[in-house]
Amino acid sequence: MRVAALASRLAARLEGPGDAEITRVAGLADADATCLAALFEPRFRAQAAQTAAAAVLTTPALARHLPPTTTRLVTDDARAAWGVALRLLHPRPAVAPPPPGVHPLACVDATAEVHPAARVGPFVVIGAGARIGADAALFAGVYVGAGAVVGPRATLHPGATLLDACEVGADAFIGSRAVIGSPGFGLDAAGRVPQIGRALIGERATLGAGTCVDRGTVGDTVVGADAHLDNLVQVGHNARVGAGAVLCGQVGLAGGAVVEAAAVLGGQAGVAGGAVVGAGARVAAQSGVTRDLTPGGTFSGHPAEDNRARLRRLARLKRLADP
């Protein structure tokens, strides 16, 4: 794709010649004359000054750090345009799915319904009555239990586990070795209590590698549509993650915790059972949520509280202690 066409697709202002052919994106330091690079964080200015990229996507404020001969694609929201450029120039996933059809070394129950256009790799198991949608990709070693459902175009990376009766929505992504529907941590004097609910992953939701979403004890554990969970996240039984919520790496939700729509939890934050993180709230990394948090606020600490009030208090305490 020529630079001029790319600028047009990104709604960016073209500064410099637009006839070079772009075949891929690259980092500022690695780019060559076939590459688009990007500069939207000031800390990469030094790399920008040396770049050999054919063109660089950047902001009005940062454009001057580029070599004078480099073509610029300038837009106020260069970060968003970068995502668009990545999708345009790299339409195929970097991790290649198995080819369509069922690999001869997969183990598919006779009563499972696998769409002919689904991609099922070797060493995959699909249990009785499970349903696999069109263009779904089950990489090698994926386990789909009895009665489980994988929606159309959903992707399960190598060794992901989807246990019986649980569901993954259309276009969802499940990382390698993630586990959906494991029996949760409900204990009584006789040990683990039976867990008869399900775990349901919404459309376009994504789960990182090694992330675990337990099934509900009674009723379901739900990860809403367009929610994004990073790697090694723990979601306890009957927790609810709202649509569009974001859980960064190693976040933990206890059984029955609630994260409402579009809330964002920083890495290693935790939410206690029954606590509700309100819609759109932002919780700092490593915070511990023990009570309901109001929608839209910003919170930090353990127990998590209003971030500004906490920082003010910490500053006062620092003055008291460091005279």
Added chain:
Amino acid sequence: MRVAALASRLAARLEGPGDAEITRVAGLADADATCLAALFEPRFRAQAAQTAAAAVLTTPALARHLPPTTTRLVTDDARAAWGVALRLLHPRPAVAPPPPGVHPLACVDATAEVHPAARVGPFVVIGAGARIGADAALFAGVYVGAGAVVGPRATLHPGATLLDACEVGADAFIGSRAVIGSPGFGLDAAGRVPQIGRALIGERATLGAGTCVDRGTVGDTVVGADAHLDNLVQVGHNARVGAGAVLCGQVGLAGGAVVEAAAVLGGQAGVAGGAVVGAGARVAAQSGVTRDLTPGGTFSGHPAEDNRARLRRLARLKRLADP
């Protein structure tokens, strides 16, 4: 099972007609006329008022929130009775094990001893000299190394790893993608030190999905009988977890850490190497244990200390800073 019979099995007082036939448990909102539901947390009162359940298990204090025509099963410890009811009405696990026998696509060493009543799924590996007990269930993709032992009726969910010479006791449960017996994190100037000990999981102990228990460097790492570890828990080399101890999600025990019998660690708590959490002690979520904690106490913070003293100090500091 009729409601009256159920009440009797649960040692609950029957209030209302006892002749309805119960086939399953369900949540208050999802239940129909064939269901038993439960109300033992006040926050579900509103749902209780609308329930269509045939009968509801509840406490004397909460019974009045139910529709007047709903049959009640009343007991002071409704939570415990709920576990009993779940086991009575749902005796089969929600996650179906493979059928008895060895799947033709399993890979079992000729010198392994697999009980004829064991259940071995596809893509399972069982190494030389390993022993698998009666009615043990090895789901698809489980790895059992040379000389490892799986006790009778133990269950290993899909993709669990039990490395060479390690043991899982009778009736234990190992979650999907859990790893037992990985070489631990003993480092010296030449890199990782050989780890020649074992990891031993006790009878009726349970490990959640993705949980890791390293083998001992010299001597064994031990998880005691009836201990319960949630998902994504890390147990370092030569750590010891006592009988009946409870480790919530994402807890981490460094090499050589000790958690004595019946102690409870909240989610994301950590214990340093050599520190001892005394029997029956309770440690709050996200705490960091750096020193021995006395049996039976309640602790929080990093470094973990007596919870009451810490809360008192934090309250005083808050007053100092927020005048």
Added chain:
Amino acid sequence: MRVAALASRLAARLEGPGDAEITRVAGLADADATCLAALFEPRFRAQAAQTAAAAVLTTPALARHLPPTTTRLVTDDARAAWGVALRLLHPRPAVAPPPPGVHPLACVDATAEVHPAARVGPFVVIGAGARIGADAALFAGVYVGAGAVVGPRATLHPGATLLDACEVGADAFIGSRAVIGSPGFGLDAAGRVPQIGRALIGERATLGAGTCVDRGTVGDTVVGADAHLDNLVQVGHNARVGAGAVLCGQVGLAGGAVVEAAAVLGGQAGVAGGAVVGAGARVAAQSGVTRDLTPGGTFSGHPAEDNRARLRRLARLKRLADP
């Protein structure tokens, strides 16, 4: 090996008869007359007094706690000598690799290059154009994506995942169910942004069980040579871990975080995106690094700061609050 020869190999002073034959190491409490044990931590004095070991490796200060008839191997750095002894007496790994060659139940693409001396277990997948070096060991269920590279003598334990185009260096060790090269957590309004970079693991580096290293968004995520990552560690896209760095269990690095050479992060510590932990810095367990940390320092807390200054302030605050 005779005790005298062993003392010589360990550069330890022999005190007592040196003719006993040593066949293995063992813990003080488990050792018999064929064993070498060690005493270099004072807390094991009581066990030492009762040991039946043929010989004990110890320090000048602790030797007096041993039975008078026990042969001692005395050296100032008994801990380091213990690692040497373990490697001498236990040259073969406690976890047995598959035999050389490709197991008939492995699934190897016709265009992959697998060295004839590589060890490839059952249910392994090796994708198109991947390269597996001499004496590399791929345990059962390992996934190697298209174009990925495994260096000579590298070991991947059961169910480890190495996704397309990613690389593991010579002599590296990858724990069971670890995931290398999963698409990272780069989000924009349209969901996850394509992740087209790679993840590169250096020579002799080690990754624990369940550890995740995401591929770079553009450019690579890099774990340097001789770096050691414990279990359940999360390394985000484009993070860089320097040579010889040590990341203890459950550490989390956000996308773009940097840990320079030989830095050490305690368990459950986290580093924010773009923050740099300087070379040789030490960060306490559970700390949260939000800003650059100077090389060689010791840091703790959230946000992480100079450890000594923080402890001083906490002590002053304690005096203020606990009068």
